[in-house]
Amino acid sequence: MTRLTLNDLHLRHPGAERPALDALSLEVGNGEMLALLGPSGCGKTTALRVVAGLIAPDAGEVRFDGVSVGHLPPERREAVLVFQSGQLFAHMDVAANVGFGLRMQHRPKREIARRVAEGLEQVQLGDLGHRRPHELSGGQRQRVALARALVLKPGLLLLDEPLSSLDAHLRTEMRALIRRLQRETGITTLVVTHDQEEAAVLGDRVALMLGGRIHQIGAGATLWNRPADLEVARFFGGCNFIPGRSSGGAFDCALGRLALPHAAPAGEGCLTLRPEAIETGEGENAVTLRVIETRFEGLLTRITAEVAGLRLEALMRAGAARGATPGQDIRWRLPREALWVLPGV
Amino acid sequence: MSPRLRILLGLALIAALVAPLLPLALWSVARGWFFPQILPANWTIEPWMQAFAPRSEIPGALATTTLIALAAAALALALGIPAGRALGLYRFRGKALVELALLAPVIVPGIAVGLGIHGVFLRLGLTNSVPGVVLVHLVPTLPYVIFVMSGVFANYDAEAEAQARSLGARPLQVLWHVMLPAIAPGIVVAGLFAFLVSWSQYILTLTIGGGRVVTLPLLLYAQAGAGRNDQAGVLAMLSLGPGLVILALVARQLTGRGMAIGGTR
Numbered sequence: 227m228t229r230l231t232l233n234d235l236h237l238r239h240p241g242a243e244r245p246a247l248d249a250l251s252l253e254v255g256n257g258e259m260l261a262l263l264g265p266s267g268c269g270k271t272t273a274l275r276v277v278a279g280l281i282a283p284d285a286g287e288v289r290f291d292g293v294s295v296g297h298l299p300p301e302r303r304e305a306v307l308v309f310q311s312g313q314l315f316a317h318m319d320v321a322a323n324v325g326f327g328l329r330m331q332h333r334p335k336r337e338i339a340r341r342v343a344e345g346l347e348q349v350q351l352g353d354l355g356h357r358r359p360h361e362l363s364g365g366q367r368q369r370v371a372l373a374r375a376l377v378l379k380p381g382l383l384l385l386d387e388p389l390s391s392l393d394a395h396l397r398t399e400m401r402a403l404i405r406r407l408q409r410e411t412g413i414t415t416l417v418v419t420h421d422q423e424e425a426a427v428l429g430d431r432v433a434l435m436l437g438g439r440i441h442q443i444g445a446g447a448t449l450w451n452r453p454a455d456l457e458v459a460r461f462f463g464g465c466n467f468i469p470g471r472s473s474g475g476a477f478d479c480a481l482g483r484l485a486l487p488h489a490a491p492a493g494e495g496c497l498t499l500r501p502e503a504i505e506t507g508e509g510e511n512a513v514t515l516r517v518i519e520t521r522f523e524g525l526l527t528r529i530t531a532e533v534a535g536l537r538l539e540a541l542m543r544a545g546a547a548r549g550a551t552p553g554q555d556i557r558w559r560l561p562r563e564a565l566w567v568l569p570g571v
Numbered sequence: 572m573s574p575r576l577r578i579l580l581g582l583a584l585i586a587a588l589v590a591p592l593l594p595l596a597l598w599s600v601a602r603g604w605f606f607p608q609i610l611p612a613n614w615t616i617e618p619w620m621q622a623f624a625p626r627s628e629i630p631g632a633l634a635t636t637t638l639i640a641l642a643a644a645a646l647a648l649a650l651g652i653p654a655g656r657a658l659g660l661y662r663f664r665g666k667a668l669v670e671l672a673l674l675a676p677v678i679v680p681g682i683a684v685g686l687g688i689h690g691v692f693l694r695l696g697l698t699n700s701v702p703g704v705v706l707v708h709l710v711p712t713l714p715y716v717i718f719v720m721s722g723v724f725a726n727y728d729a730e731a732e733a734q735a736r737s738l739g740a741r742p743l744q745v746l747w748h749v750m751l752p753a754i755a756p757g758i759v760v761a762g763l764f765a766f767l768v769s770w771s772q773y774i775l776t777l778t779i780g781g782g783r784v785v786t787l788p789l790l791l792y793a794q795a796g797a798g799r800n801d802q803a804g805v806l807a808m809l810s811l812g813p814g815l816v817i818l819a820l821v822a823r824q825l826t827g828r829g830m831a832i833g834g835t836r
Contacts, residue, residue, distance in 0.1 A: 313734035
């Protein structure tokens with residue numbers, strides 16, 4: 227298996243105003259599955275193509291196990307990229323598609339047949355070898371594409387939005403399959419996605435990419451609850467930002483003095499907490515606000531409330547939201563563990 | 572449209588297309604066929620015997636025509652596939668101009684093109700030779716190939732090639748295992764078009780071949796001009812051959828129900 231290092235990659239597409247990759251550095255450990263998360267147009271697919279060797283960066287280095295692969299064409303790299311659309315070859319049946327890479331290596335026919343059968347078994351498509359791609363469902367096509375990459379036993383697997391073309395229930399199933407196969411094979415995997423949930427479920431670690439560079443890397447929960455900066459917080463749906471000053475484990479702001487969790491940064495900054503972390507009722511960090519608006523959003527209700535010119539938004543389940551009517555005062559508790567300080571904002 | 576009406580219209584269309592050819596077919600098997608007669612008085616295969624007699628020019632011309640058409644079609648494909656790919660896949664500055672320039676030979680009269688090229692070929696020593704004729708046949712054939720192929724490539728997903736590279740295929744393997752199978756139906760159609768256009772070429776063959784390179788259309792015009800209706804009939808029937816065969820082969824594609832010009836996705 228392969229350790230992947232991206233070192234200070236720069237790339238600007240011809241005619242583009244902003245760079246697609248801007249000093250991008252990243253390390254994916256041996257056997258690790260890293261989710262590269264970002265909004266569309268943030269350069270994450272470009273990064274994947276640079277690793278695969280399909281685009282050359284303007285500057286910077288891609289290293290596999292510490293060795294630069296910049297001079298290698300895609301077919302000689304240890305990495306296999308699975309495209310978003312699956313990209314099955316329409317003129318070949320499923321078995322020929324899965325065996326494509328092995329045929330290109332001129333492996334013996336018998337070995338190809340055996341490994342193709344194993345590969346199809348791995349993705350639970352053992353009996354579909356003779357189907358044509360257009361006879362498959364979206365989920366099956368995606369699994370064939372995955373098998374086609376896995377039969378090559380690559381050192382590094384690159385997945386570009388592997389689930390985006392599937393509907394919701396297939397997505398859950400496919401997610402589990404990818405996770406299981408990655409655990410079983412131990413292939414170092416870089417998976418690109420724009421879906422936060424997908425990133426959190428798939429990735430051992432999640433790297434958030436915005437505007438061509440990595441803003442934060444870590445466990446999914448860390449990115450959600452302990453964002454490194456305002457943009458990270460905003461990306462994850464953060465909407466509560468309270469300016470103030472952090473000192474001695476507490477935060478002074480328009481809401482008063484709020485207790486902070488352990489190891490929160492000190493100094494001038496911005497307090498943030500996720501809207502779904504807010505609870506109703508009394509206790510530590512309880513504040514009184516006036517309800518401005520409630521909006522039904524299906525499972526949850528979004529409540530906007532104000533105090534001293536400061537607006538907070540909370541997402542609550544139907545039961546907790548019932549008491550909130552516009553114009554009334556309400557008591558909200560801001561749990562200490564859910565608070566975080568973005569320094570210097 | 573009701574099925575019956577459709578069949579009737581189809582038959583009428585076929586009749587209109589085939590009717591002018593009937594006299595030619597009849598001439599090739601008639602002995603003496605004069606005015607008020609609707610059909611020839613006597614039937615014979617004499618014209619066909621003559622056409623394939625040992626001293627006849629026709630078998631040689633048939634071979635030359637076939638050879639030139641095959642070579643011209645192959646050359647037009649070799650040049651037209653890359654050009655069609657560039658026009659179909661990429662957007663670049665001046666693309667409309669390039670497309671117009673490619674169409675120009677179809678618009679400009681053949682005689683003007685032929686005479687212009689004649690001067691150049693004369694200096695290059697290409698006149699009066701089969702290679703010269705093959706080259707000049709690119710003028711009418713290449714635009715057809717390029718336009719068919721650019722249409723094919725407009726529906727071609729070049730990402731498949733990137734995927735193949737990432738799966739370990741070298742560039743030539745990608746060409747052979749991914750691109751060619753995907754565009755094969757288009758190549759067949761474009762190649763057949765090119766073959767037919769070259770096969771029926773008269774003016775360019777005459778200007779560059781200088782009468783030394785003898786093809787079927789040249790003989791046909793000569794015999795028709797000399798009032799040899801029986802030989803003209805035979806030659807016309809021979810000239811029709813490949814067209815009919817090809818039509819039968821690609822009819823499905825040409826009616827738009829097939830996949831040839833439709834695409835690869």
